[in-house]
Amino acid sequence: MLSVIDLRGSAGERIDYAAVVPRAGFDVAAAVERVLPICDDVAARGEAALAEYSERFDHVVPEHFRVPASALERAAAELDPDLRKAFELSIARRRTVSAAELGEAEVRVEVAPGAVVTQRMIPVNRVGLYVPGGLAPLASSVIMNVVPAQAAGVRSIALASPPQQEFGGLPHPSILAVCHLLGVDEVYAVGGAQAIAMFAYGVAGLCDRVDLVTGPGNIYVVAAKRALKGRVNIDSEAGPTEIAILADASANPVHVAADLISQAEHDPLAAAVLVTDSEELAEAVQAELALQVPQTKHSERIGQSLSGEQSGIVLVADLEQGVEVVDAYAAEHLEIHTADAAGVAARIRNAGAIFVGAWSPVSLGDYAAGSTHVLPTGGCACHSSGLNVKSFLKAVHVIDYSREALESIARDVEVFADAEDLPAHGAAVSRRFAT
Known part of the structure; x- marks a missing residue:
């Protein structure tokens, strides 16, 4: 059901993994x-x-x-x-x-x-x-x-x-x-x-x-x-939902398949990607998908998602390469199903939200984990955050200098202003101290 991309022979090479891992077209x-x-x-x-x-x-x-x-x-x-x-x-x-x-x-x-400079966070x-x-x-x-x-x-x-x-x-x-x-x-x-x-x-x-x-x-x-x-x-330009799962041989294929299906259920354009160094796990997940998808209410929609160009299995040489691949992909939701899930999760830099281990599925985050589920998609997790309290706040700096404090750096401001050929900026300071 899922297409397979084999990157095992490319470990150590300089490859743009973000361009290799499948992703949905979304022409905004x-x-x-x-x-x-x-x-x-x-x-x-x-x-x-x-x-x-x-x-x-x-x-x-x-x-x-x-x-x-x-x-x-x-x-x-x-x-x-x-x-x-x-x-x-x-x-x-x-x-x-x-x-x-x-x-x-x-x-x-x-x-x-x-x-004194004060930063105020104002809604x-x-x-x-x-x-x-x-x-x-x-x-x-x-x-x-x-x-x-x-x-x-x-x-x-x-x-x-x-x-x-x-x-x-x-x-x-x-x-x-x-x-x-x-x-x-x-x-x-x-x-x-x-x-x-x-x-x-x-x-x-x-x-x-x-x-x-x-x-x-x-x-x-x-x-x-x-x-x-x-x-x-x-807040952001959110595209179709996506899940990536980084897994090794210790992962339970029943759980992995169920989690891929859960996000594929959203939309025919939803992306479901498994990155693994275990060919045996990949085969077991494919078999589980074949069993589980027909049992779901939205099997047609899920089938379209899983067989689409945006979904697939990426085979890697080892977890080191797997971390590089998922970091480059910068998934909206990233699950870690490895023997040392917390240790691997700590190495991830790019993901909208990271779900650690077998007991933290994405669907938990969708509803009741306490985390946000409004997350960056389309690789934007490399530079953007999910919706949170700070999304509704703006930072305002309040500058409060005494006469003595301004006078102590007046010459520095004038020199800086002259270097930018903005002498009136410097004059706005120096005139305050003119006798």
């Missing part, structure tokens, strides 16, 4: 051309444009684009008790980790007597959170976006999710219920690029513009975020 630039007219139309026509695109793309126009508070309350009241317990556990654990992520709100440094004022509702209604993404924003101290939170025909033009009840549990009452039944445009431009009489847009979505949501970046800040 082409999608931008399609979403720009939609974004411009929402900016120009507001609710009339939202109604047109809701009919075209979601095949239903909500009675109210802003979900009534009564609908949020009803969704929470009608939750299955076991599901409510699972939601509340996930919220509690994400809150615990978010509180630790917050750290110091202010750092004060006295660089010299009377010369953005208003954020727009997007929650997909396509192949899977991601109620978990509500938690992953809202909880860190609340922990950061964001004053105003709005959330959008596509309207569903099945639910009378409202977003999925699970999404509404989690919003209610979290105290988020500004919820919009708006999906796709038009939701991002609504957040970026604002819609008169409906939704005020936001400062930051976060949350995953399909390629058109990603394209809209790219097109509107600058007018509004964004």
Whole structure:
């Protein structure tokens, strides 16, 4: 089912492993051309444009684009008790980790007597959170976006999710219920690029513009975020989900296959990659996939993902080469199934999140580990982090020098300014001390 790439003969060679390991094609630039007219139309026509695109793309126009508070309350009241317990556990654990992520709100440094620089971490004022509702209604993404924003101290939170025909033009009840549990009452039944445009431009009489847009979505949501970046800040351009597993002969092929399947379940473009130095394990995983995939509810979608160009098995000479390969791949989710999983995990530099050992599957992180599941994809983990409390904070330096402190470095500032041919910069200091 999975294609195989054999790198065992190339150990020690200078190879661009990032280009060798399979990855899905995701042409955001082409999608931008399609979403720009939609974004411009929402900016120009507001609710009339939202109604047109809701009919075209979601095949239903909500009675109210802003979900009534009564609908949020009803969704929470009608939750299955076991599901409510699972939601509340996930919220509690994400809150615990978010509180630790917050750290110091202010750092004060006295660089010299009377010369103080303070860094203040200030939450953005208003954020727009997007929650997909396509192949899977991601109620978990509500938690992953809202909880860190609340922990950061964001004053105003709005959330959008596509309207569903099945639910009378409202977003999925699970999404509404989690919003209610979290105290988020500004919820919009708006999906796709038009939701991002609504957040970026604002819609008169409906939704005020936001400062930051976060949350995953399909390629058109990603394209809209790219097109509107600058007018509004964004978290990332998240592509299809991906899992990489670094495993040796000690790994359980049943677990490895199940974990590959779990992420392939998201989307036909989801990537599932096994990197191993054990040919026997690779064969056993292939056999397990053949057994497990037909038993799953979404076997067709999973089969497309696992047989796609973005998925495969990479055979390496040893774990040393395996670490180099997964570091170059910079997976959104990386599982370590080796004899010394913690030791190997400590050597990884590039991954959105690292799951250590047989008892830390990616699906745990998707729901209840306490970690974030909004993570960089497409190799962006080499330079970007997952969504966390700091994503909703901006750093502001406050400079407070006394007369004596400025005077002690006035000449240094003048010399520096002259070197850049900006003498007025130096004069702004020297004139303060002119007699």
